[in-house]
Amino acid sequence: MRDDWRAGGFGLYVHWPFCAAKCPYCDFNSHVSSAVDMDAWQRALVSEVRRFGEELPGRILNSVYFGGGTPSLMDPSVVEAVLHTATDVWTPANDMEVTLEANPSSVEAKRFEGYRVAGVNRVSMGFQALNDGDLRALGRLHDVSEALQALDVARSTFDRFSFDLIYARQNQSLADWDAELKRALDFDPDHLSLYQLTIESGTAFGDRFARGGLRGLPDEDLAADMYFHTQELCEAAGLPAYEVSNHAKPGQESRHNLIYWSGGDYVGIGPGAHGRVTTDRRYATTTPLSPENWLAMAEAGRGELDREALSAIDQAGEYLMMGLRTVQGIDLQRYGALSGQEMPDGPLNDLIAAGLLIQSGDQLATTAKGRAVLNAIVTELLPD
Template identity: 55%
Template sequence: MTLPPLPADESGDFGIYIHWPFCAAKCPYCDFNSHVVRHVDEEDWCRAYLQALERAAGETSDREVVSVFFGGGTPSLMSPATVSAILEKIAKSWRLAADLEVTLEANPSSVEAQKFAGYRAGGVNRISIGVQALNDADLRWLGRLHDAAEARAAIDTAATIFQRYSFDLIYARQHQTPAAWKAELRQALALAGGHLSLYQLTIEPGTAFGRRAKAGRLEGLPDEETAAEMYLLTQELCDAAGLPAYEISNHAEPGQESRHNMLYWRLGDYLGIGPGAHGRMHSAGTRFATEEIRQPEEWLAQLKRLGHGEACRQPIAPKDSALEYLLMGLRTRQGISLSRLRALDADLLDQERLSELARQGLFAIEGDRMRATRRGWLLLDSLLVQVLA
């Protein structure tokens, strides 16, 4: 189970993901581990995160933290005091990289935007806002609690407080045309800082949209061809604006890529703390996967009982790491190192099929690197199935 050393151009970085599982309302498209509850005892939750970090530090305090990410759920429902306490605990327990990235996902309600300065004072240096759409009708359809004016105001506030800010939009929405998306994306690019996340709407089973789609009551979704057209025009407009994709759905000015995202995509190490959070960690030559208890109340109860919220911890076989590396790495513009992949699993790829897809211009192979092309990105899921031996 011993892993080969990481090639010099790949990440041996270490980060910390903190999951805040609560939201003010559940969006009909969302299958993240997010819950709407009447009351959250924030002090109790804060103590729990600090305790979980204490235990994790006992196992990894020799590492240097390059990134902390508060995700959710809606982490901007946390008070700045809680976020600061968590960051203080991290600073006391690990060495911090000089250019540490600390990201917090925020929803753009005015109440939440008022907290941005407090987060900045506590050590957050990058904010990622869930805007989703820039018109009120679509925001209502997406079940969002904010309107477009609030979203613009939150972006303005972020721009005055943070050097690095990003926002998310969802496209290929009900009744959306490529022309409408183009106009909206132009507005978004005018508001953007160095980073944008642009997700094509996916209808997830188990969500309200999933149930409506199954019952044939989700009308007006763009067909595959129209969605592909929207994807390609997204690439064109973002390229022209100096924000090329560095991953299928993530765009950045060079140097403004999310360091935390890159950790996931390059098989870096990260602690996952909070309900349902996943982690990956090398220890004594073995790579482990961890998963926390999903249900918030159960997570909190176990934390109080045992001092951690872990549901399971398992060694990952190198061939499973290889698959993860392929699936994650091909989402990025850089792609993967073939020698690193081979060292994990020499037989993963069907070489003949791969050469054929490269001839068709869907993959590019340059020296040791393999990446999906733009057209390849569009078809990535089906290409991956074809290329696996």
């Protein structure tokens, strides 16, 4: 199945690891640094794009995503150099999406204009809350006023924009979330990413939770109520869910994320970036977490760790796990071609009868009820 990736497309992910501050809930590979050698990072990122371009010639590039960390701390010239190189080694799709993540505290109109000129056509902003007290509790450097100013800048600069919010926060009631989400929807965004707060080990929140110091978190029933209320409000506002945590107006879905969820190929460069690339077979790629180590390796000619060859079962399992996150779901014929086996009838029929899955011909998808318990569904269906 060397050509299976074509069903999902091809993208480039660029990880910028630096932040102005580390948020207590964040388990991404991010590092606080007072000074960054932009020229050195530009050379390393460009070098890695060229290396992959030589390995994967003739591709159509559907999307580029600058994630982090805080990519809006990058000089626009770095973004421009990466995009220039990417569209030199690969052919850009006519509708190529170029997304850059931004924190409201780092948004400046001049900088945003620089990103637009460089080729960015979509911005994703990490608001996380529309309440100053909760923003402080989440360790954010911006307040609501800054977030709204950043939104105005984004609207006036880019054709497409999105922002993130976190719910099921400490001491948050269903009424609180209802009011906050309605306020967010009043801004008429194209796209919203709405995440339930999860406490990850190795984070400041994780350590605090382990010590019994993170009080006021909602119980499972309240968190579930918030999830289902989110689906209802967004659907009514014209931003239906197209994935577990993502909502969009029709046609405004994140094309880059859809590459992940539909089993496409994507190159990952930068510290801690993951990728999936198909050459003689499909491989999982990883990079060192340390910015210093990655930079040194990239400068030496290869900013990548050893690759892992993915078996047919690995690929089928990933397609299942990622595809069922979306409203569209998976194609059972494609799944069978990858795994070499059919979906087990017993668990499949039980999950359909329980209203967690829906099947239409060869298409299998989760229902809204099913997406709320996705991990349990995937566990039942994963191939041996």
